[in-house]
Amino acid sequence: MATMSSVERLSEALKSALGPDLVRLNRPLSRYTTLRVGGPADLLVEARSVVALVQSVEISRELDVPCRVLGSGANVLVSDAGVRGLVVLNRAKSVDRVPEGIRAESGAALAVVARQCVRAGLAGLEWAVGIPGTVGGAVIGNAGANGGCVADGLQSAAVLGPQGTVTEWPVERFGYGYRTSALKYQPPDAGPQSIILSALFRLEPADQGMLATRVAGFLAQRAATQPPGASCGSVFRNPPGDYAGRLIEAAGLKGTQFGGAQISTVHANFIINLAEANAASVKALIDRAREQVWSRFGVRLELEVELVGDW
Secondary structure, three states: OOOHHHHHHHHHHHHHHHOHHHEEEEEEHHHHOOOOOOOEEEEEEEEOOHHHHHHHHHHHHHOOOOEEEEOOOOOEEEOOOOEEEEEEEEOOOOEEEEOOEEEEEOOOEHHHHHHHHHHOOEEOOHHHOOOOOEHHHHHHHOOEEOOEEHHHHEEEEEEEOOOOOEEEEEHHHHOOEOOEOOOOOOOOOOOOOOEEEEEEEEOEEOOHHHHHHHHHHHHHHHHHHOOOOOEOOOOEOOOOOOOHHHHHHHOOOOOOEEOOEEEOOOOOOOEEEOOOOOHHHHHHHHHHHHHHHHHHHOOOOOEOOEEEOOO
16 A cells, blocks of 8 residues: 555656646545546545656556556446556547557547547548547546447557566457456556557548438437436346346336436346435445346346455
């Protein structure tokens, strides 16, 4: 565990490297997650470029302070106790056209990148127009929707390794599976984590009107089947041959509330923050859903959302 003295030293080092306005102590993470819950980070820094992202991570490693990179804050549940050490808000979001398609920095919003590609008449990412996460999180989690996923179009990604070296990983190295990859479950106590810096996607020229029509259909389907409001996205991975939402609804839990959190009445694999929910109330609904689905159907639901911080 990082001591406050080491965090304070890190704070001064980051202020010197990136500027004092980008570094904050004891900042609530509820402001930076799509579910709007989460306790404070000991230290929070905003990295607005890949260079700043690498600097932040390397300085934290030099001072032996645990470091966590946070993108859009989707697909995570941050504990009420918060996160010890440093949290880096990844705001590196440049997108460049290259011969193969596009290269996007890891802090870019995947949906924004997908829309840019559609406007440019490039096919291959239109499935992602409704996904709330960043490119980095999508690459790690093999995000997918509408019959597509990252593994289908990724050519390679630049990865900052535990020893500080940057390596271009070909898509095969990620060992992709359903909503998982070789980097998805890095044990937090196993030392420095590998971090996505940018991703290269293969894209093909296509008719812009046709792509826009497909996108409109995807967005209409999403609006009809997924709840509005503050959520972390799908809570559980779909079990083989079935759907987590169907099982939770069949267990009679659709609409169940605890504190300010609710299992959505629109889609039971979503938990929404109705009003000032905390992480504990969300976690209580997660535990209840897992217990009831196991008791009723003998199916163990596996989390898609990642538990972050002190639990």
